[in-house]
Every structure is written in C-alpha cells, then in structure tokens.
Amino acid sequence: MGFGSFKTTHAGWLTLFGSVNNGLGHNSPEEVAVKRLYHKIMVGKQGKSCFGTGAQFLMDEDKKEFAVGRYSATEELNKIEMEANILYWAQSLMSMTYAFIDSTLKSSLSSPSFNIPRVLFVRAGVAIAHTGLHKKGPAHSQTSIRAVYLLEEKINEHQDGEFIKYIHNSDAAPMLEKV
Template sequence: MGGFKTAHAGWLTLMSPPTSGLGSRARHDIVVKRPFQKVYPKGMPANMEFKIGRFAPKDESAKLFREANVLYWAKALLGLVYDFIDRAVAGASDPLPFDIPRVRFVEAGLALSYYQDNSKPASKVTSARACFLLEEVIDGRDEDFVKYIHNMDPNPLLDPDESGYDFALFLAFTQHVQYAKTGGLVFISDYQGNDKLLTDPQIMTHPSVSEQKDMFGGGNIEKAVSEFETRHICNHFCKWPGFELEEFGGEVA
C-alpha cells in the first residue's frame, strides 16, 4: 500500500495476446493497482487506524485513466530524450566521456470488470464495477526500488555517496532536455523504480499547458516548471559540449 494506491500481485492471460510486451504470454506476472481512500471510524481523529475504502467505479476509472495517460506521456518524453542523445552523439566530433543509462517505463494497461445484466444479450454489458491499472513487474528486492527525484525538487533525492546517485543525475539531465526541447513547458518528475524500469511518474507542466484543466492530476506542480531554471543544478551530463544545453541553476554538480 502506497500513499494513494494499493498494489497486488496478479497474472494476465489475453485471448489475443500481442507478440511482445504486457500479456504476450499466458499467466503473465503483473502488478494490479487500485486507488484507495482512507476511511476512519466516524468521529475518530485522523491518526487512528483506518480502513481501505474504494472509490465509486466512475471515479475510480477516471483516476486510473489519468494515471495511464501520465505513463503514456512519460514514455514519449523519455523517448524524446534518447532521440536527442542519439542525434547529438552521432553529430559530435568527440566521443561521450561517460555511459548513457538505458531505462524505460513499465508496460501498462487498464482493465475494467463489468456487471452482466442477465436480462440483456450476453454481448451487451452494463456499467463497470471496477477498474484496475495493470503494470509490468519490476524485478528485484524491495530495497532496490528507489525514488530518485521528487516532484517538489528537480535535483536528486540521493546523496553523492549513495548507490544510484549517478543514475539520479542522469534522470535530472533528462528533465533538463525535456524542459529545453519543449520550450519550458513540460518535464517528467517523481522518477522511481530501478536503473532498468521506472514507474509512477508525474508530469510537470507550465500553467499555460492545461489552461487550469488539471490534465495530469494533483502531482502536477506547475510551480516546479516555472522555477526549473533557478532550481535545477546542471551536472556532467548536462555540461557535455556535444549536447549544447544552456546551463541552469547553481554550481555544476
């Protein structure tokens, strides 16, 4: 159980499986996620033990469609970074002085279960009873799962002497590229997972992007985008001349 969703071990078998990715084999191990709300006994303080409450199907599906939308855009924005890197490296006169990590976001999809109205033909289902976010499993031990960058700060959560710090610097660099290539409008935050697979991102957007429609949910802290140039600290990835990125922030990390 996290702050907003519960996660459960499950498996997926599709009637017409794809050739690769989520559901491409029978009994494909997955993570099944559902949003929840804390339900406290009536009249009791919020620090008391709570029960897990589920949302109405309409609200649950809206929340998870938004989560899936965030993952969709995060995949695209990370792909933009790798396209940028590959073009820069191909056109540079000097080789990269460091390795580029290759990471991606988990494969995911939505599943809805329905009540069946027996008075109607079997092909016509009625309203949804529940919605689930299905995600690829991130292998490894619990302690290997790391939050690298929080959505309140565009710099690594890890200290320089901690394992994974250089990878966190790379993720901070990806934010710099996304910000620069979108004209200061958007970047990924809440980077978490391991150095091969990431999950549960947030999309940070400039206030002009969504016109107050809150496209990406409560984790979209617009102030983080408007303050990016003063708060982001460039590191050795950002500073490589072949990338030709404008330097932001304070001292180079």
C-alpha cells in the first residue's frame, strides 16, 4: 500500500476467533491496513552493497535513497503500544465531547447557526508476531516477539463516503479549512 514518514503500510485481513460486538474485528474477517514502524538508514558514499542481500530501499520526498531499518522488538512494541493508547484515549475524549455537545443541543431552545463537524479517529489495534515456542527445562516454554504491527481499519470511500484527513503525523494542528 505504501510508506509514510515512519511506517510502512501493507494490505491485510484480521480474523478474530470469538465474538466481538464492535470495534476493529467485529466484521471478521475484516480488511485492514497493517502498519509497521521503520527508521531511515541513508545510503551514503558506501552505496547499497554494505546493506547485504534482502535490504529494502525506498526514496524519500527529497529523492534521497534510504534503507528501511527496523527497531528492536522491545522498542517497536513500546512505540506501537504508545500510538495505540493515544488513539484509544483520543477516541474516548472525542466520544465524551460529542456526548456533551448532543446533550447541550438537546436542552437548547434553538439549533446552532453553524455546522458542527463529526470527525472520527481510525479504529486500530496491536498485533504481535511471535516466534515458535522453545522448550527450556522440563516445564518451561518461552516465546519471543518477532515483530509488532498497528492494525487500522481500511477506509472504503465507496462504502463509507469521502475520506478527508483533518490531522496528520507531520503536524497535529487541525486542517480547519477542510471542516
């Protein structure tokens, strides 16, 4: 699907076993955007040969080539969990805000003279890929994290209507001219 300033994006499917009433995965299997963090390793004078086989190279907005570097599993987990928690709290605060607005409008004698926009935060979740179980000792098993992904709902403009991005990663200030 592409890459952004610090995440690669791939198409995927989320299949949950068990019942989920709402949120990401309630329409299982659900098409999702699978995002994984990366950091840029600029290709310098040494060229691509020092990166070894299998290295992935991309071009940034300044047409400079870079290799995709991955974080350690622990660092990746911490960063993805932080983003997922921020999305969770943002959704919660937005729901409380709209509940207050709706309550105030219900008790008001007249409607406002302006349109109140209804914006949404993307539904998201964390997926953790583990290596296989390794036995150590008689009754011990251990697993290790191989990769961590942020799963986001895939927005279908044909079904859901036009998508307008009001806030983006480069600047947290709302793009009010689009409201």
